[in-house]
Amino acid sequence: MATETIPIIDLGPYLAGEKGAMDRTARELRFALTEIGFYFIVNHGIAREKISAMFAEAKRFHEQPVEKKLELKLDQHNTGYLPMRGNTLRTSTVQAGTKANLNEAFFVKREMAPDHPDVLSGRRFRGLNRWPDLPGFRDTVVDYCNEMERLVQKMVRLYARALDLPANYFDTAFSDPMFSMRMTHYPPQDGPVDDEFGLAPHTDTSFLTLLAPNKVQGLSIRTQSGNWIDAPAIDNAYVVNGGQMLQRYTNDLFLATPHRAINKSGGERYALPFFCDSGIDWPIAAVPTTVGPDKPPKYPITWYSDYMTWYLKRNYDVLNTEQQAAE
Amino acid sequence: MSATETVPIIDLGPYLAGEPGARERIAQELRFALTSIGFYFIVNHGVPESQVRGIYAEAARFHALPLEDKMQIRIDRHNVGYLPMRGDTLRTSVVQTVTKANLNEALFVARDLPADHPDVLAGRRFRSSNQWPADLPDFRETVVAYCDAMEQLAQKLVPLYALALGLPAAYFDGPFCDCQYKLRMTHYPPVEAPPDDEFGIAPHTDTSFLTLLAPNEVPGLSIRTQSGQWISPPASAKAYLVNGGQLLQRWTNDFFLATPHRAVNRSGGERYALAFFCDSNIDWPIAAVPTTVTPDRPPKYPTTWYTDYMALYQKRTYDLLNQQAAE
Numbered sequence: 001m002a003t004e005t006i007p008i009i010d011l012g013p014y015l016a017g018e019k020g021a022m023d024r025t026a027r028e029l030r031f032a033l034t035e036i037g038f039y040f041i042v043n044h045g046i047a048r049e050k051i052s053a054m055f056a057e058a059k060r061f062h063e064q065p066v067e068k069k070l071e072l073k074l075d076q077h078n079t080g081y082l083p084m085r086g087n088t089l090r091t092s093t094v095q096a097g098t099k100a101n102l103n104e105a106f107f108v109k110r111e112m113a114p115d116h117p118d119v120l121s122g123r124r125f126r127g128l129n130r131w132p133d134l135p136g137f138r139d140t141v142v143d144y145c146n147e148m149e150r151l152v153q154k155m156v157r158l159y160a161r162a163l164d165l166p167a168n169y170f171d172t173a174f175s176d177p178m179f180s181m182r183m184t185h186y187p188p189q190d191g192p193v194d195d196e197f198g199l200a201p202h203t204d205t206s207f208l209t210l211l212a213p214n215k216v217q218g219l220s221i222r223t224q225s226g227n228w229i230d231a232p233a234i235d236n237a238y239v240v241n242g243g244q245m246l247q248r249y250t251n252d253l254f255l256a257t258p259h260r261a262i263n264k265s266g267g268e269r270y271a272l273p274f275f276c277d278s279g280i281d282w283p284i285a286a287v288p289t290t291v292g293p294d295k296p297p298k299y300p301i302t303w304y305s306d307y308m309t310w311y312l313k314r315n316y317d318v319l320n321t322e323q324q325a326a327e
Numbered sequence: 328m329s330a331t332e333t334v335p336i337i338d339l340g341p342y343l344a345g346e347p348g349a350r351e352r353i354a355q356e357l358r359f360a361l362t363s364i365g366f367y368f369i370v371n372h373g374v375p376e377s378q379v380r381g382i383y384a385e386a387a388r389f390h391a392l393p394l395e396d397k398m399q400i401r402i403d404r405h406n407v408g409y410l411p412m413r414g415d416t417l418r419t420s421v422v423q424t425v426t427k428a429n430l431n432e433a434l435f436v437a438r439d440l441p442a443d444h445p446d447v448l449a450g451r452r453f454r455s456s457n458q459w460p461a462d463l464p465d466f467r468e469t470v471v472a473y474c475d476a477m478e479q480l481a482q483k484l485v486p487l488y489a490l491a492l493g494l495p496a497a498y499f500d501g502p503f504c505d506c507q508y509k510l511r512m513t514h515y516p517p518v519e520a521p522p523d524d525e526f527g528i529a530p531h532t533d534t535s536f537l538t539l540l541a542p543n544e545v546p547g548l549s550i551r552t553q554s555g556q557w558i559s560p561p562a563s564a565k566a567y568l569v570n571g572g573q574l575l576q577r578w579t580n581d582f583f584l585a586t587p588h589r590a591v592n593r594s595g596g597e598r599y600a601l602a603f604f605c606d607s608n609i610d611w612p613i614a615a616v617p618t619t620v621t622p623d624r625p626p627k628y629p630t631t632w633y634t635d636y637m638a639l640y641q642k643r644t645y646d647l648l649n650q651q652a653a654e
Contacts, residue, residue, distance in 0.1 A: 169611075172500050172501045279495070281495040282495060288630040289612060291620070292625075292626060293628065295625075296624075296625030301617045
């Protein structure tokens with residue numbers, strides 16, 4: 001029952017608290033996540049101005065001189081600046097990626113207080129963000145991340161219902177979710193040179209990814225039939241997909257669909273994916289409605305830090321160089 | 328897994344006072360208790376002795392009512408109300424074949440839902456209004472206040488269960504929000520020399536996630552240790568006795584024990600017992616937590632739900648209900 005079309009889910013009635021809307025929307029979500037692994041959301045409640053302000057900040061950031069950006073080079077928490085060709089998707093389950101990705105990106109995580117115990121203890125993935133010297137940049141980005149987090153916290157109730165779980169099933173798991181805001185710049189590209197992509201085919205690691213509405217196209221996804229289709233431009237719609245953590249949470253009931261990006265627009269392209277996961281201490285394992293005595297969990301239990309440490313070590317050349325330098 | 332022939336005593340004081348490190352230390356004690364014998368005492372639990380005395384007084388007052396009065400609130404399909412002497416036979420016992428009815432009478436009280444609660448209006452099973460005796464002033468208030476105290480205590484205990492299972496402390500917060508519970512206010516008449524297979528309450532395991540048995544100066548309870556011995560935990564005027572049941576086994580994939588126990592009142596006088604059975608929210612799935620399953624150790628039990636499990640259990644156990652159903 002796979003589909004070749006990315007479904008559009010209207011969140012309006014659910015967010016307005018209309019009777020019956022939650023379960024109806026959850027059924028649409030279940031269809032999307034079992035048949036294609038991607039969906040659009042409209043009437044999501046995020047103001048257009050906030051989205052355009054974020055695109056403006058992404059542009060402003062990447063227009064800085066590279067030396068300036070390199071002062072914030074990606075650290076072990078995976079926050080900061082990832083230069084062009086800084087990562088190679090060796091973990092890709094989709095195809096053997098050998099060439100580095102043709103994009104540069106700035107990563108932001110939750111803005112932690114300097115005296116937070118996790119910051120003080122140097123806990124990995126719970127460090128302080130590093131900010132460029134650009135007035136207003138930090139406020140805009142933090143505000144946008146807050147908006148994304150609140151939207152995710154509303155959406156996980158639909159995920160719970162889509163899995164036949166009580167609506168609040170994921171509430172505690174997502175009360176202090178892990179997230180990573182990737183502010184990406186894709187320079188113009190004529191077409192892939194052999195296997196060079198803006199972003200090579202891959203699946204995300206996330207429970208869910210919220211990709212901001214984009215006027216410049218570039219994303220393609222691989223459907224269950226193996227076709228690569230281009231995500232259509234839909235005004236003010238977020239593109240949402242799940243990743244490897246969602247597969248683990250659902251014992252592969254929900255898909256992590258491969259996707260890639262190539263910027264053939266002739267101009268600069270920016271993209272704003274917000275990757276969201278459960279709290280750093282929450283176990284990542286199949287929910288009860290997806291396992292049973294005859295259907296054991298396919299994956300051993302894992303934890304955000306363990307999984308991401310493994311993933312980043314394999315994919316981020318820039319991090320590995322630094323680690324070697326430190327050794 | 329080591330077995331013990333002694334019921335451990337766990338001092339909750341340091342944990343309830345918020346002493347650093349106490350929570351983790353006590354969780355280890357809990358883990359030992361629940362893997363080695365399945366019962367433990369708690370001291371410094373914060374429930375005032377006066378409140379315990381008060382609820383015993385109400386139990387005695389209730390059972391002193393004429394039988395006709397008690398039969399006015401005979402136990403219903405929600406399992407609230409009065410269960411007369413010999414009203415149940417523990418056919419579901421996994422411990423031994425039981426054919427004789429139990430020599431006790433009991434009043435069952437659940438969460439005191441308001442008459443206009445949606446579940447009450449819908450007639451949802453196990454979510455009814457309580458049945459209260461007429462003409463017992465303050466009975467209801469005292470019993471409801473005691474149930475509130477027990478619920479609060481259970482909610483303080485579940486973070487210890489989470490830590491004992493290698494889970495984040497907040498893991499059970501969601502499932503134990505608006506938890507299901509039953510207070511069983513039992514009267515055991517004195518028995519001189521009971522026949523072999525007649526018990527105040529026959530050997531059985533509870534169904535609960537946890538049972539809080541009020542401090543009792545009148546002995547009568549025995550438990551069967553892992554070695555197969557029956558031992559009588561010491562009577563205590565201060566310590567609650569806590570144990571897990573079949574649903575705890577399911578939550579932990581049999582990692583935690585549901586230890587068989589029985590009661591015979593040879594004290595020569597009346598004996599009252601106050602067992603508070605506590606389970607997760609009625610809509611929460613009951614299944615093995617992630618730290619107790621792996622691809623090689625799949626869940627032993629299919630996912631179940633409070634209502635399904637209890638409906639089956641009660642059908643087999645309560646003669647009275649079946650008679651009513653047959654009528």
